[in-house]
Amino acid sequence: MTDQSVRIKICGLQDAPTALAAAKAGADAIGLVFAPSRRRVTPERAREICQALPPLVTRVGVFVDSPADEVRQIADFCGLDSIQLHGQESPGYCRQLSLRCIKAIPARDRVTLERANDYPVSAILVDTFIPGSIGGSGQTFHWQLLEGLSLKAPLILAGGLHPGNVGRAVALVRPYGVDVSSGVEVNGQKDRVLMKAFIQRVREVCVGAAG
Template sequence: MQVNTVRIKICGVRDPRIAETAALAGADAIGMVFAPGRRQVTPEQARAICQAIPPLVARVGVFVDTPAAEVRQIAHYCGLDLVQLHGRESPDYCRELGLRCIKAVPARNRQTLEQASIYPVAALLVDTYLEGVAGGTGQPFNWRLLENLPLKAPLILAGGLNPANVGRAVALVRPYGVDVSSGVEVNGQKDLQLIKAFIKRAREVSAYAAG
C-alpha cells in the first residue's frame, strides 16, 4: 500500500551543491530567498541553483511585498515552480499574480489563522509570529493553535523546526508539509548532515502516523 508522507521543504538555500544533495536526500522542495537578509540570493544565483535541482523537485522563490511584475520576471528567469509570499500581499495580489503561490501566515492567534482561508493559493505556510519579522525566526510557536483548523488549502508548518522536534511536530499537527531553514544550519550555513537527519526523522514519523 502506498503511504502518503509529509512533504519537506529546505529553505534559504544559497548553494547549488546543497540544493542538489538535499533533493537527492529526499527533499520535495528547495526554497531560495529573494527578500533582503543574510540568505538572500540574486536571480543569477537562484537560476544556477534551480538548474542543479533534479527533476520532480519543486523550486520555490521566497518574496516579501515585491511588485508583481518583478516576481513574475524572476520566476520566469529562474524557472521557479512556486512563489512563497511572506509579506502583506492581499488575496487579490495572489490571484492576479498568475503563479502558483504559497502564502505565509503568522501564528499570531486563532482568528488570524482562520482568516487565512480567504487566500486563493496552493498552500498556506504557518510561521512563528514575531513583530517586525517576516519569517525565519528560528523559534517555534504553540502548535495547539492549529488543532482542527478549518483551512481550505494544504498546511505547511514552519517556525523553529529542527531534527530534534520535527518528529513531534509531524505527529501532533499532521501537516501537509514542513519547512526548515535555520534548524539545519551551523554557524549560519546549511549543514548536509542536519538536512539529512531532518528529512529522515520527518519521514519516519509521517510514515508511522499514516500507517
C-alpha cells in the same frame, strides 16, 4: 499516512551543491530567498541552482511585498515552480500574480489564521509570529493553536523546526508539509548532516503512523 505523505521543504539555499545535497537527502522542495535576508540570492544565482536540481524537486521563490511584475519576471527567468509570499500581500495580489502561490501567515492568533482562507493560493504556510520578523527566526509557536483549524488549502508548518522536534510536530499537527531553514544550519550555513537527519525523522514518523 505513507512515508511520502508529508512534503519537506528546505529553505534558504544559496548554492547549487548544497541544494543538490538537500535533494539527494530526500527534500521535496527547496526555497530560494529573494527578500532582504542573509540568505538572499540573486536571480542569476537562483537560476543556476534551479537548473542544477533534478526535475521533480519543486523550486520555490520566497518574496516579501515585491511588485507583481518583478515576481513574475524572476519566476520566469529562474524557472520557479511556486512562489512563497511572506509579506502583507493581499488576496487580490495573489490573484493578480497568476502563479502557483504559498501564502505565509503568522501564528499570531486564531482570527489571523482563519483569515488565511481569504487567499486563493495553493497552500498556507503557518510560521511563528515575531514582531518585525518575516520568518527564519528559529522559534516555534504553540502548535495547539492549529487544533481544529479548517483551511481550504493544504497546511505547511514552519517556525523553529529542527531534527529534534519535527517528529513531534508532524505527529501532532499532521501537516501537508514542513518547512525548515535555520533548524538545519550550523554557524549560519546549511549543514548536510542536519538536513539528512531532519528529512529522515519526518519519514520515520510518517512510516510509524502508517503502520
